[in-house]
Amino acid sequence: MADKIISSSTLNMVAGFADGDDRTISLENPNTAIDLTAQVANLGTYLKANQIVAGDKTGADFTKFKSAKIVNKTITKFDLTGN
Amino acid sequence: MNSSLIIDATDPTGKKLQKTLAYIHPNATNAQLGEFAQKLMALTTNTYQGATRVKREDVTDPDYTGKRVPTLTLTASGSGSFTVTYNGDGTLHTTNGTISGNTLSGVTAAGVVYAAETENFAAAIAEFTL
Numbered sequence: 001m002a003d004k005i006i007s008s009s010t011l012n013m014v015a016g017f018a019d020g021d022d023r024t025i026s027l028e029n030p031n032t033a034i035d036l037t038a039q040v041a042n043l044g045t046y047l048k049a050n051q052i053v054a055g056d057k058t059g060a061d062f063t064k065f066k067s068a069k070i071v072n073k074t075i076t077k078f079d080l081t082g083n
Numbered sequence: 084m085n086s087s088l089i090i091d092a093t094d095p096t097g098k099k100l101q102k103t104l105a106y107i108h109p110n111a112t113n114a115q116l117g118e119f120a121q122k123l124m125a126l127t128t129n130t131y132q133g134a135t136r137v138k139r140e141d142v143t144d145p146d147y148t149g150k151r152v153p154t155l156t157l158t159a160s161g162s163g164s165f166t167v168t169y170n171g172d173g174t175l176h177t178t179n180g181t182i183s184g185n186t187l188s189g190v191t192a193a194g195v196v197y198a199a200e201t202e203n204f205a206a207a208i209a210e211f212t213l
Contacts, residue, residue, distance in 0.1 A: 011126060023106050029094055029127045039126055052119045054108035 004077040013040060014066045015047070017055030022066065025053075030070050040068045085139045086111070090120045092129040100129065107136075 011030035015023045030036060044065040047053060051061055086107040092100050102123070107116065113136060120134035 025104065025123070027102070027123060027127050027129075028100065029129050031126060031128045033128075034126075036126060043122055043126070046122065047119075050111070050115050050119075051108045052111040052115050053104065054106050 001079040001081055003079050006075045006077070008073045008075075010071045010073070011036065011068065012071055013043075013068045015053060016063045016066045017060040018063055019055050019057050019060035021055040021057070021060055023053065023055070032070070036068070036070070040065055085109070085141075087137045087139075088116055088120060089135040089137060090124065091132040091134065092124050092127075093132060095128045099132075109138075 008028065009030055009032075011027045013025045013027075015025060017023070047062045048064070053062055054060065055062070085105075086109050088104045088107050090102040090104075092102065094100055111119075116136050117134055121131050124131040
């Protein structure tokens with residue numbers, strides 16, 4: 001056996017709602033070849049015009065994406081055989 | 084009412100993946116949800132395959148309003164008071180009396196539990212709400 005390295009990437013978008021509630025939408029495999037900042041902004045505009053995601057309380061409309069981050073995760077599994 | 088959205092997609096290696104969003108607005112239309120699902124996948128290198136809307140409705144059964152747990156306190160002449168309880172299990176309970184048919188007696192007997200023969204009385208008590 002040898003050490004194993006597993007990598008993954010997630011786009012975490014924090015959606016803000018009128019009642020102050022937050023929801024995070026996480027997407028695996030973000031496309032870094034496109035302008036994600038602009039695309040997330042577009043999605044925010046779309047969600048404001050079309051209330052598709054809901055907050056905890058009725059009537060708590062989506063207001064904006066507060067932040068969007070790409071998190072790159074690397075998990076290393078060390079082989080301890082022989083230690 | 085509660086709506087959620089399940090998005091089916093494949094990752095760049097062709098492996099199937101599913102993404103569930105539980106916080107969907109109940110008033111969102113199916114067309115909006117389908118469009119939204121594709122917009123989300125467009126931010127990734129995954130390939131959109133399809134989407135499913137799950138709508139869950141919880142309605143209280145109008146014929147069943149829940150278990151009644153009435154407590155009835157009666158005063159028998161010359162014998163003081165005693166308490167009869169019915170918790171919906173088909174059995175009347177009294178801590179200090181005896182129930183027989185529609186008659187309560189023996190208020191000095193303690194800790195006695197009586198059953199089915201008190202059906203009429205049980206029905207009457209079941210109508211009694213706290």
